Amino acid sequence: MNDFPDQNLTTSYENLSPDIVQATLPFLSQGDIIHLSHTNKYFHKLLNFDSSETLWHELYNKAFGTPYGNEEPFVAKGSGEFKTCSESIMLQRYPEKSWHDRYKIRAEQAKFYTWGCFKHARLGYTPTSNENLTEEGMNSFGGRVKFGVNIPTLVPWFPKCEQHSDDDTIIQISSGGFSFQILTKSGKLYSTGSTFTGGHKGPGPAVGEHDFDPLRAAVRELEESFHHTHHGIGGQISTTGAIGVSPPSLGPHQNLYEPLQQMETQTAETVPQNEHVRRLFARNCFEMFTSGAPSFNVNQEKLNSIKFIAVVSGRSHFLAMDEERDLYSWDSPDSEFGVKLRFDGLPSKSTNPIIKIGCGWDLNCAFIYKIGLVVWNSRRALKNGEISSSVNFKVIPNTNDVTGPGKVVDFACFQGDCIIFITNEGEKIWRYYRGVVYALELPLEGQLLKLSSCLSSLVLFTDQSCYTLKVNDGNLNPDNLTKVLLEDKDDRIISLSSGDYHTVALTHNGVLYSWGLESQLCGCLGLGSPHNVIDDRNIGRWESPRNMRVVKPQKIKLDSDYTCLAICAGGWQTGALIVKK
Known part of the structure; x- marks a missing residue:
């Protein structure tokens, strides 16, 4: 029994800043938050499930912030304004919506789309199993054999129902060389x-x-x-009948x-x-x-x-x-x-x-x-x-700080024994290779915020720009540093992923771009048929009879207005979580 009147409790908590309460929310489960909202009038008003922006903003980040994989960095020094990719895009695309509405859009309308090579059904479907496929959306070479999908195509997922469940809601997508991995809000893991x-x-x-x-x-x-029960020495059928009596018929045996x-x-x-x-x-x-x-x-x-x-x-x-x-x-x-x-x-x-x-x-x-x-x-x-x-x-030595300039902010993994990471300092990158760590300063605009890795490139994001840097057997050459530029000067890249030879990027406005080599008509760029890319739009070229090259980032266009919230690429395939309007 509480020895203090509820009124006194409420009065004491009213002096607690909402910012302090919000800072504690990441450490609480959804159930804990609900219980806290029932504690007194102050917390009920602050954490009301029907109206609290503080609550729904935190619930959005807890559900869709993907803080445990290295898609997003740690919270860094001076990054109070930093937002995850998904959060940033939702604010940009739905500025008039509440966080409750943004949560519902992300949970109920974000669908998984894939494109690229058909092999091993890695896209989550085959040429004949997906009713969302169109003839124009598949690449072939003068015959009936289909090599891949050339536009983002909806993966058959759980059937539509009035009440969405945590099993239906995808919170994370990832891609390896030969498949996609899909994680749902209920904690179930799938692979294509x-x-x-x-x-x-x-x-x-x-x-x-x-x-x-x-x-x-x-x-x-x-x-x-089974062998010992029904067979004798040398594999002959054993008998238990008397001499001169025919052995019994075994008949159909039980399925082992x-x-x-x-x-x-x-x-x-x-x-x-x-x-x-x-x-x-x-x-x-x-x-x-x-x-x-x-x-x-x-x-x-x-x-x-x-x-x-x-x-x-x-x-x-x-x-x-x-x-x-x-x-x-x-x-x-x-x-x-x-x-x-x-x-x-x-x-x-x-x-x-x-x-x-x-x-x-x-x-x-x-x-x-x-x-x-x-x-x-x-x-x-x-x-x-x-x-x-x-x-x-x-x-890796000297990476254990949890505060201060040496705290690791983000890391990227490569081949063999190579890890590259950045710290709170935000001015240089650190390379670990074969037991040795050394720092490298680069001529970057802005402060380093996060990293991502591709097959042979490091991707660096600052608060102003996006860069790529070649990585060859653990070696970094600053001369290869390249700033990734878009035709739309009002947009900027906030996420980037690569397969073996192609790259897909996601912008602040939720728009997809891709470039690189599309091998063997696999369709991994998602820009449409080679005829459309090369002959109609004049943005690509043939490098051989079945390999198409697109040099600069090109916008991926869909049949309706869309907002992309997450991307992944691997091997000869690409995936994205897309909301269509």
């Missing part, structure tokens, strides 16, 4: 196509090593059991693989009416991986027990982080289910949680509180009964 590795090894077990696979072991045990098939059916969760977008699970959701004994039992409640809050992708692997700040890795052709990672020798996550994760071409990086940037490109193979894998990591 038949393979995310393309048959290539990621930063998983060392060459020649493999995680113990209880599925294969259980199948082998079933087969051996029925338990396995039932398990596969129970875990083969796809988007309704779209088998090319499938849900992913961690090994820890299954009894067979955690008990050390063969079991095909599937507990549906346990399948939903892990809720992911971030996903990042490399060339043939990806990482996901759950709400408990545990990491799971899909990093080899054998890793159908995510492997939980652990960092032996580092303090507990209860005192030093993982704050942000990133993937490069063949490595991973995580920023761990008061530890710093931790990088790895391999882990130990799992043995029978083990539920987590030990990471073979290195800690």
Whole structure:
């Protein structure tokens, strides 16, 4: 029972600035915020779900700010006005809307569009499975074979319904070399196509090593059991009848693989009416991986027990982080289910949680509180009964500051052993390569805010401009620094992503631009058919019979007014979250 009258409580809290309350909201769950709003009249007015701009602004950032992947930087010194890409675009495109309305638009109207190569159904559909495809939107070469999609095309997602759910709402998209990864507000993780590795090894077990696979072991045990039961020495059918009595007919035997098939059916969760977008699970959701004994039992409640809050992708692997700040890795052709990672020798996550994760071409990086940037490109193979894998990591020296000019603001991952990062100082970039860290000053306009990585380029964002810088085997050449310019002088790039040979950019106004090489008619630029790009618009050229080059950033046009809120590119494909008007 409260010893103090509610009136006194309200009076004492009225002296608490709304700014202080807002500063605490990022550390509270939505349920905590609701409870706080019911505490007294002051908090109810400040945090009212029907009218509070403070509340809905914070809820928007909590749901769609994607703070745990390295798409967005840490909050840096002097960046009180910094806004995430999504937040900045929503303010620019919907200036008259409330944050409650912007939240609803982002949650209910932002849809996933993809374009590029059809191979492995990586786009989330095939030439014949998506009714949103048009003949003009697909590239072919004088025949019936379709190579790719040349305009942003809606991916078949959950059916329309009056009441949207957290399962329908996409909060993050990511792209590797051969697939897309999609994260929903409910914490479910999906992947497109038949393979995310393309048959290539990621930063998983060392060459020649493999995680113990209880599925294969259980199948082998079933087969051996059947063999011993129904066959004698040398593979002959054994008999138990008396001499001179014909052996009994075995008849049709029970399907040995029925338990396995039932398990596969129970875990083969796809988007309704779209088998090319499938849900992913961690090994820890299954009894067979955690008990050390063969079991095909599937507990549906346990399948939903892990809720992911971030996903990042490399060339043939990806990482996901759950709400408990545990990491799971899909990093080899054998890793159908995510492997939980652990960092032996580092303090507990209860005192030093993982704050942000990133993937490069063949490595991973995580920023761990008061530890710093931790990088790895391999882990130990799992043995029978083990539920987590030990990471073979290195800690980048002097990256553990949590305040001051040395605090890491953002980082980007490349190939081999190369990480580039920036600090609160905002005036130079730092390169870690093969155990050595050195600083590099560049002639940039404005203060450095964030970084992103491409196959062979570093992308640098300042508060004024966007630049690219070539990275070759960990080496940076300042002479290659290039400022990315747009024809529209009133717009500026705030996000950029690249595949193998092409680049897609997102601007402050929510507009898409692309440029680079479109290989083998794959359509990854999204600018339309090669005939339209080269002959009608005169913005591209042929480099060979099936390769088209667009040198300068060109605006992607859709069939109606649109606002793009997020982009990703990888391999020969591109994706975006788009709101159409």
